[in-house]
Every structure is written in structure tokens, then in C-alpha cells.
Amino acid sequence: MTEQQRVYVWDLPVRLFHWGVVVALGLAWYSGEQGLSWWDVHKWSGYAVVILVLFRILWGVIGSETARFTDFVAGPRTVATYLRDWWRDRTPSRGHNPLGGWAVLVLVGLVLAQAVTGLFATDDILYSGPLTGYVGSEMERTMTRLHTRIFDVLLILVTLHVAAIAAYRLVRGERLLIAMITGYKRNGFAPPWIAPLYRAVFAAAVAAGALWLVLATAP
Numbered sequence: 001m002t003e004q005q006r007v008y009v010w011d012l013p014v015r016l017f018h019w020g021v022v023v024a025l026g027l028a029w030y031s032g033e034q035g036l037s038w039w040d041v042h043k044w045s046g047y048a049v050v051i052l053v054l055f056r057i058l059w060g061v062i063g064s065e066t067a068r069f070t071d072f073v074a075g076p077r078t079v080a081t082y083l084r085d086w087w088r089d090r091t092p093s094r095g096h097n098p099l100g101g102w103a104v105l106v107l108v109g110l111v112l113a114q115a116v117t118g119l120f121a122t123d124d125i126l127y128s129g130p131l132t133g134y135v136g137s138e139m140e141r142t143m144t145r146l147h148t149r150i151f152d153v154l155l156i157l158v159t160l161h162v163a164a165i166a167a168y169r170l171v172r173g174e175r176l177l178i179a180m181i182t183g184y185k186r187n188g189f190a191p192p193w194i195a196p197l198y199r200a201v202f203a204a205a206v207a208a209g210a211l212w213l214v215l216a217t218a219p
Contacts, residue, residue, distance in 0.1 A: 005186050005187060005188060006184045006185070006186050007094070007184065007185055007186075007187065007188075007189045007190075007191050008183050008184055008191060008192075008194065009066050009094055009095055009179065009183065009184065009185050009189065009191075009192055010066065010067075010095075010179060010180060010183040010184075011063070011064040011066075011067060011183065011194050011195065011200075012183070012197070012200075013055075013059055013063060013064075013067070013195075013197070013200040013203075014059070014063070014064070014066075014067050015180055015181070015183060017052055017055060017056050017059070018180055019180075020048070020052050021049065021052050021053070021111060024045045024046075024048040024049045024052060025045075025049060025111065025154075027041060027042075027045040028042055028045040028046050028049065028118075029151070031045060036127065039127050043130075046115050046118045046119070047211060049111060049112075049114070049115040050112070050115045050116065050119075050207075050211050051204070051207045051208050051211055052207075053108055053111055053112040053115065054112075054206075054207035054210060054211070055200075055203050055204050055207040056108055057108070058203040058206060058207060059199075059200065059203050062195065062199050062202075062203060063195050063199065063200070063203070064192060064193060064194045064195040065095075065192035065193040065194070066094065066095030066096070066192045067095075067195070069105075071095055071096075071192075072095050072096035072097075072098075072100070072101030072104065073101050073102070073105065074098035074101055074102075078098045079098045079099055079102065081098075082097060082098040082099055083099065086172075087171075090172050090173065092172070092174050092185060092187050094185070094187075094189040094190075094192065095192065100164075103157075103161065103164075106157065107154075107157060107158075107161070110150055110153060110154055110157065111154065113146070113150050114147065114150045114151055114154060117143045117144075117146045117147040117150065118147050119131040120132055120134070120135055120139065120140060120143035120144075121140070121143050121144040121147040122140050122144060123144070128140075129143075130215055130218050131214070131215075131218050133218060133219030134218070134219065165177055
């Protein structure tokens with residue numbers, strides 16, 4: 001393929017979100033396994049996850065063309081057709097494919113649920129989430145159970161996500177991992193519209209401000 005066929009499809013904010021969630025979730029998992037000595041790391045990595053996901057939701061509305069939910073959330077018929085022709089039609093999608101678009105929604109939703117339940121979780125002895133004052137002890141226990149179980153589901157989905165990336169590379173020849181690092185895909189796509197970075201700064205500020213406001217007013 002020639003250099004002229006490289007098309008910039010993933011903007012910097014999308015890529016920073018993707019790898020930021022990988023790092024923040026990894027830190028949250030590791031620190032959570034280390035006990036009280038790593039509590040601050042666990043807490044702040046959880047805050048980072050909340051901000052990142054809130055940012056991604058905003059960026060899915062005001063961001064670049066391929067980042068917007070309207071660009072990649074497809075209906076059931078489109079998804080079914082894509083799955084039927086997966087082996088036959090090897091044409092890469094410019095952004096998320098119809099199946100991958102729904103995978104993004106599920107993963108973003110679960111990651112947000114994981115982080116939010118952590119704000120209400122407690123071990124009843126050494127530490128509690130910053131929002132436990134809003135709920136009773138029964139709800140705290142429910143949130144704590146969900147915080148653990150959602151992470152187990154996330155581990156399964158992340159494993160499937162990695163397996164899907166490998167399958168696309170081996171079967172269809174699509175380098176999804178490289179594209180999420182460089183932002184470029186190699187094909188004859190029409191270049192998508194890329195949002196100016198000041199929008200990303202605005203979205204990040206709103207996401208961080210929303211979390212700060214919730215924590216600042218917590219009982």
C-alpha cells in the first residue's frame with residue numbers, strides 16, 4: 001500500500017481515552033489486590049476512570065466524526081448483515097464496525113458502572129468509598145458486591161476484546177491495534193472530520209468538574 005492510502009481515522013482524544021482506561025483500570029486492579037497500603041492509588045485510579053468515561057460520553061456527542069455514537073451505533077439488521085458477511089466481505093470499516101460499535105457501548109457502560117459502584121463500596125472495616133454517606137448499609141453491601149462482580153465480567157469482555165483484535169489481524173488482515181496507536185488506517189476511505197482539540201479540553205474539564213462537584217458535596 002502507498003503512503004497516500006493512509007487515512008487518519010482515530011483522533012488523539014479517542015486514543016488517549018483508550019490507553020488511559022487501560023492504564024487506570026490496570027492500576028485500580030493491582031492496587032485493589034495490595035490492600036490498605038495502596039488505597040490512595042486505588043482511589044485515584046478509580047477517579048481517573050470516572051473522568052475518562054464521562055469524557056468519552058461527551059466526546060461521543062461533540063467529538064470527531066468517527067468518535068461520535070451516531071457514526072458507529074448500528075441497528076440489529078446492520079449488525080446481523082455484518083456478521084453474516086464477516087468471512088466473505090473483507091472491506092475494513094473506517095471507524096468502528098457495526099459489531100465493534102456495540103462492544104464499545106457495553107465496555108464503556110460496564111467500566112462506568114465499575115467505577116461508580118466503587119464510590120459507594122466499603123469493606124466495613126478499613127476504608128469506604130467517598131459516597132457511602134448517601135446510602136444505607138444494605139446498599140453499601142450491594143454496591144460492594146457489584147463492584148467485585150462487574151470487574152469479573154470486565155475481565156471476560158477484555159479477554160474477548162483482545163481475542164477479537166487477534167482474529168481481525170489473522171483472518172481479515174486488519175491492524176486494529178496499530179490504528180489505535182497511530183490513529184491511521186490504510187485504505188481508500190474518505191477522511192473523517194476531526195474535531196478541534198479545544199473541544200476535547202472542554203469535555204475533559206466538564207468531566208473532571210462533574211466528579212469534583214459530586215465529591216465536594218458528599219456528606
